[in-house]
Amino acid sequence: MADLKVNLTAPNGRKITLPTGLFINNEFVKSSSGDKITSINPTDESEICSVEAASADDIDKAVKAARAAFNDPSWRDLPATERGTLLYKFADLIEANKETLATLETWDNGKPYSVALNEDLEEVIGIFRYYAGWADKIYGETIPTTAKKFAYTLKQPIGVCAQIIPWNYPLSMAAWKLGPALACGNVVVLKPAEQTPLSVLYLASLIPGLFPPGVVNIVNGYGREAGHALASHLDIDKIAFTGSTITGKQVMKIASVNMKNITLETGGKSPLLIFDDSDLEQAAKWAHVGIMSNQGQVCCATSRVLVQEGVYDKFVELFKQTVKETSKVGDPFAEDTQQGPQVTKAQYERVLSYVDSGKSEGASLVAGGVPYKEVGGKGYFIEPTIFTNVKDTMKIYREEIFGPFVVITSFKTEEDALRMANDTTYGLGSAVFTTDVERAHRVAGRLEAGMVWINSSNDSDIRVPFGGVKQSGIGRELGEAGLAAYTQTKAIHVNLGLRL
Ligand code: NAD
Ligand code: MN
Numbered sequence: 357m358a359d360l361k362v363n364l365t366a367p368n369g370r371k372i373t374l375p376t377g378l379f380i381n382n383e384f385v386k387s388s389s390g391d392k393i394t395s396i397n398p399t400d401e402s403e404i405c406s407v408e409a410a411s412a413d414d415i416d417k418a419v420k421a422a423r424a425a426f427n428d429p430s431w432r433d434l435p436a437t438e439r440g441t442l443l444y445k446f447a448d449l450i451e452a453n454k455e456t457l458a459t460l461e462t463w464d465n466g467k468p469y470s471v472a473l474n475e476d477l478e479e480v481i482g483i484f485r486y487y488a489g490w491a492d493k494i495y496g497e498t499i500p501t502t503a504k505k506f507a508y509t510l511k512q513p514i515g516v517c518a519q520i521i522p523w524n525y526p527l528s529m530a531a532w533k534l535g536p537a538l539a540c541g542n543v544v545v546l547k548p549a550e551q552t553p554l555s556v557l558y559l560a561s562l563i564p565g566l567f568p569p570g571v572v573n574i575v576n577g578y579g580r581e582a583g584h585a586l587a588s589h590l591d592i593d594k595i596a597f598t599g600s601t602i603t604g605k606q607v608m609k610i611a612s613v614n615m616k617n618i619t620l621e622t623g624g625k626s627p628l629l630i631f632d633d634s635d636l637e638q639a640a641k642w643a644h645v646g647i648m649s650n651q652g653q654v655c656c657a658t659s660r661v662l663v664q665e666g667v668y669d670k671f672v673e674l675f676k677q678t679v680k681e682t683s684k685v686g687d688p689f690a691e692d693t694q695q696g697p698q699v700t701k702a703q704y705e706r707v708l709s710y711v712d713s714g715k716s717e718g719a720s721l722v723a724g725g726v727p728y729k730e731v732g733g734k735g736y737f738i739e740p741t742i743f744t745n746v747k748d749t750m751k752i753y754r755e756e757i758f759g760p761f762v763v764i765t766s767f768k769t770e771e772d773a774l775r776m777a778n779d780t781t782y783g784l785g786s787a788v789f790t791t792d793v794e795r796a797h798r799v800a801g802r803l804e805a806g807m808v809w810i811n812s813s814n815d816s817d818i819r820v821p822f823g824g825v826k827q828s829g830i831g832r833e834l835g836e837a838g839l840a841a842y843t844q845t846k847a848i849h850v851n852l853g854l855r856l
Contacts, residue, residue: 360384362405366459367397368469368689372558374460376407378414378576379560381421382569388413393550393576398466398697398704399687399735407553410577415545415585418573422516422543423591425570431543440491442566443538447484449562454481460555461527466696466736467650468688472527479818480531483834486818487535494540494839496846504854511843513541514617515593518586520579520607521556522599523549523699524653524758530556532822532833533596534572540842545573545592547582549599551700579603590614596841597621598655601756601782601827619831619841621655621823623756624784627777628658628813629799631770632666634789638811640674641682643762646787646813648683648740651698652707652760655828656785658813659757661764662776668766672744675764676723683740683760685728697736698759704736707759711741714752719763720745748779756782770795778804783826787813806832 360377361384377384389411395404410418425431450457457480458473467476496509517537521529526548537544548556553576560574575582583603587595587610594617597607604622611618628646630639646658663671688696698704704727711725724741731737738760746753746763753763767773777786786805790796800808806824809815816822821837823829831841 360386360408364405366463367399368459370456370459372456372460374405374554375557375561376405378408378410378418379557379563379574380414380418381573382564387411391578391581393553393578395464395552395554396700397463398699400732401701401734401736404463404554407557407576409550410547410575410582410585412581412585414575415577415582415589418545418575419516419589419591421570422545422573425568426515426543428568428570430568431541431571436492436494436541439539439541440488443484443488443491443535445566446562447481447488449566450477450484450559451481453558453562457527457555457558460558462688462696464552464554465523465526465699466688468693468696470691471650476525476528480527482818483531483535487539490536490836490839491539494843501849502854504852505850506852507847507849510846510848511540512846514842514844515542516591517542517544517594517596517842518589518592519544519546520583520586520595520597520599521546521548523551524650524655526552526555527559529598530559536833536838537842538567538572540839542594542842543571545575545586547575547577547586550576550578583607584610587611588613592616594618594842604829617844619829619833621829621833622827623655623758624782624824624828625660625754625756625780626656626658626782626785626787626805627660627662627803628787629773629777629789630661630663630667630671631773631788631790631792631795632664633791634667635791635811636667636671636674639789640671640678642787642789642811642813643675644678644682647762648679648695648760649814651695653699653703653758654814656807656814656816658785658787659762660753661762662767662773663764664773665766665768672722672764676742679723679740679742685737685739687731695740695760698738699736701736703758704738707738707757707761710752710755710757710759710761714743714746714750714763717747717750717752718745719743719747719750719752724760748776754780770799774799774802781827782824784824784828785809785814
């Protein structure tokens with residue numbers, strides 16, 4: 357359909373022809389309701405373009421396409437090695453289009469282009485290659501039971517998987533979810549976030565001619581309509597969600613209608629502990645990476661810094677200095693920009709509302725806390741914000757803020773540090789800085805979190821399981837562990853001659 361495309365010229369001069377339809381059965385189609393999503397450039401608040409937004413009926417069409425593909429021999433009986441080959445080819449196609457994909461990511465999301473291209477796209481390509489390699493190495497076990505019987509297991513795909521992703525890493529989140537799902541032989545209906553619909557649409561345009569129709573369906577849409585329709589659909593077998601804890605709980609509740617298999621990744625308020633024997637300069641640099649990367653819009657951001665009393669003042673000084681020297685806020689397409697705008701006006705206002713909250717609860721604002729307005733007076737830019745004198749009862753200490761916003765407080769002993777670190781409903785990341793190797797591992801063992809960084813912050817690696825405990829989620833993504841989310845085990849008992 358010729359009208360389901362727009363010709364765009366990006367702020368960096370790149371010309372892009374972008375499909376705007378719902379990607380169902382390897383075709384771009386119109387929304388049945390006529391609903392649209394208008395994508396906004398957070399750098400100057402201009403409209404980029406509009407794309408189709410799925411209704412519940414459209415979700416049903418996508419699910420039917422996926423179900424048909426799941427049952428079709430062209431996918432069901434495809435040898436696993438060939439599934440892997442398709443994933444390798446997908447990675448190659450993404451690589452060949454990486455500048456366009458990174459441009460759309462930066463334009464729509466606001467993250468620095470250098471980060472989108474050199475970090476996010478490299479990860480996306482790496483993930484498809486990593487899971488391509490896994491595709492033919494996913495199998496069960498043989499279990500000897502008695503002399504005349506044995507059992508074996510099959511690791512089978514779960515079926516039709518709904519994948520709901522957030523706006524902070526649109527392409528990476530799509531890759532984290534598509535890679536393992538496809539390697540295991542599932543079919544997918546993926547819904548990007550309404551705040552960032554563009555880059556994943558372009559990704560969809562690379563699929564025809566590669567995966568059979570219906571194997572991958574990508575439908576933009578609003579959470580309350582398309583997201584809800586996915587969570588409640590009776591023919592979806594699995595739902596994988598990344599986003600806020602509150603929405604994650606709703607999805608979990610609604611997904612119970614047909615007892616969907618479920619994985620959730622829902623953010624946190626991750627602590628970073630600094631003991632008095634730490635290399636403070638390194639701690640300051642890593643703490644900066646841990647909270648200010650990606651405009652602070654990182655689910656495992658170390659947003660609560662806890663410093664041992666004796667080095668507290670010195671750390672705060674070093675950290676302020678590091679932030680001042682490294683957080684270059686500005687146009688995300690400019691080469692030296694380190695921090696772009698927040699993704700939307702709503703997020704921008706939300707983050708600033710926490711500045712008011714911190715002040716009114718009596719914490720000390722020592723840096724930032726105001727819009728950054730040097731980029732033509734427009735856009736959702738916020739100066740890197742640091743609060744000290746923070747108490748554990750304050751909202752800014754307890755709630756996920758999701759911006760370039762850090763709270764710093766002090767502790768006395770290791771026990772104090774652990775109690776304070778674990779005093780949260782979340783449990784995604786955590787970091788510990790110390791030069792005492794015994795303490796490092798002792799503390800790592802007791803932090804209630806899915807991930808611990810020792811003398812580092814916010815590392816994630818394609819090969820390493822990622823996910824949370826407590827209200828930060830259920831299940832793991834990436835690595836071999838990520839396969840468990842997309843397979844189910846079938847036990848087959850074999851009688852070799854036990855006669856009754
Ligand atoms: P959200 O959780 O509402 O959105 C995430 C995804 O869920 C989007 O694709 C959205 O369309 C979908 N969704 C929304 N409502 C739904 C519903 N009822 N049923 C099914 N799907 C639904 O997040 P948000 O409102 O965009 O952001 C709010 C806060 O969430 C942020 O400030 C941040 O604290 C947190 N967040 C966390 C992550 C993360 O990586 N864990 C990512 C984005 C946002
Ligand atoms: Mn946008």
